[in-house]
Amino acid sequence: MDETPKRFDRIVAILIQLQSKKIVRAQELADRFDCSLRTIYRDIRTLEASGVPIYSEAGVGYALMEGYRLPPVMFTREEVSSFIAAEKLMQKFTDPSLGSHYASAMYKLKSVLRSGDKDYLSNIESRVLMQTATTEPMFNDNSPNTLAVLFEGIAEKKQILLTYKTFDKDETTQRNLEPVGVFHDHNNWYFLGYCHLRKDYRQFRTDRIQEIKKTELDFTIEHNSLETYLSQTETIPTTKVRLLIDKKIARYLATERKYHGYISEKEVDEKIEMTFMCRDIENAFPRWFLMFGDYATILEPEILKTNTLKLIEVNKQRLL
Numbered sequence: 001m002d003e004t005p006k007r008f009d010r011i012v013a014i015l016i017q018l019q020s021k022k023i024v025r026a027q028e029l030a031d032r033f034d035c036s037l038r039t040i041y042r043d044i045r046t047l048e049a050s051g052v053p054i055y056s057e058a059g060v061g062y063a064l065m066e067g068y069r070l071p072p073v074m075f076t077r078e079e080v081s082s083f084i085a086a087e088k089l090m091q092k093f094t095d096p097s098l099g100s101h102y103a104s105a106m107y108k109l110k111s112v113l114r115s116g117d118k119d120y121l122s123n124i125e126s127r128v129l130m131q132t133a134t135t136e137p138m139f140n141d142n143s144p145n146t147l148a149v150l151f152e153g154i155a156e157k158k159q160i161l162l163t164y165k166t167f168d169k170d171e172t173t174q175r176n177l178e179p180v181g182v183f184h185d186h187n188n189w190y191f192l193g194y195c196h197l198r199k200d201y202r203q204f205r206t207d208r209i210q211e212i213k214k215t216e217l218d219f220t221i222e223h224n225s226l227e228t229y230l231s232q233t234e235t236i237p238t239t240k241v242r243l244l245i246d247k248k249i250a251r252y253l254a255t256e257r258k259y260h261g262y263i264s265e266k267e268v269d270e271k272i273e274m275t276f277m278c279r280d281i282e283n284a285f286p287r288w289f290l291m292f293g294d295y296a297t298i299l300e301p302e303i304l305k306t307n308t309l310k311l312i313e314v315n316k317q318r319l320l
Contacts, residue, residue: 010035011043015052018064025061080117081124083109088130093138093184095206097145138189143209150191150212153179157219160193163211164204172210173197178219181226185259188284192229194221201229238277241285242299245272249295260285273299286311 010033018024029040048054053065090102139146153160165172177193189206250272261277278285286308298305
């Protein structure tokens with residue numbers, strides 16, 4: 001079998017990846033292309049012999065000399081199709097500020113497509129619709145640039161000044177934070193940051209942010225990765241929840257239940273009793289419960305019944 005075309009594609013892809021980041025590690029390239037480090041070293045030498053200005057630092061990685069750029073690249077049909085999904089997600093799940101920046105970037109990206117690929121893209125994009133499971137806004141109208149400011153703070157390691165409205169006490173507080181990371185979960189955006197007011201790490205929901213500003217204050221702590229903190233679930237208070245669910249519905253919950261602290265289940269009188277250790281009894285769990293609530297009964301706790309009724313009442317008032 002002739003490996004030349006495969007190797008050529010890999011070398012071009014390596015060059016593109018070198019342009020996409022400041023530093024690229026050899027192991028990172030080997031993992032992406034499922035090859036040995038020796039193969040990567042050989043490909044890098046080929047690029048250097050072709051006149052590509054690459055410099056390396058032992059134990060760090062490879063980088064292109066500042067100012068070197070590859071001419072515009074051509075995209076495959078499969079890559080063009082992926083743009084549609086990304087664009088629809090950005091339209092639905094980002095704040096207005098970041099969404100406008102992405103729209104501008106998409107115009108630039110589409111401008112380098114071949115005519116046939118532009119038609120291909122146009123024929124598909126009007127046929128793709130992204131719907132959310134909730135009509136609740138993900139961002140406060142007073143803070144349309146939430147994600148953009150968070151991204152800047154994380155990238156530049158600058159503290160942010162946050163005005164935040166808590167759910168349970170309905171009070172507004174102002175605090176300085178060092179944003180660690182942003183994540184999307186159960187139809188809401190959250191970010192985790194070190195709070196100088198509480199002297200600890202806290203999670204914040206973007207729709208409760210009343211105002212957000214980047215400051216010129218540097219981080220005071222060297223933070224670990226976002227995954228490190230999110231995996232420490234034992235430090236987050238939980239509430240035991242028991243539901244009695246019709247068998248015909250219970251099997252459809254297998255995928256989502258793990259996101260709500262699912263622990264176990266057992267059969268009780270032709271129904272399924274599920275037990276959860278819930279991290280968000282105030283909002284996320286009641287919203288999820290209402291998706292199948294006409295086929296289920298809340299056994300405990302009483303506060304879940306109360307929060308669910310409150311949510312029903314709020315939605316009822318909006319419909320009137």
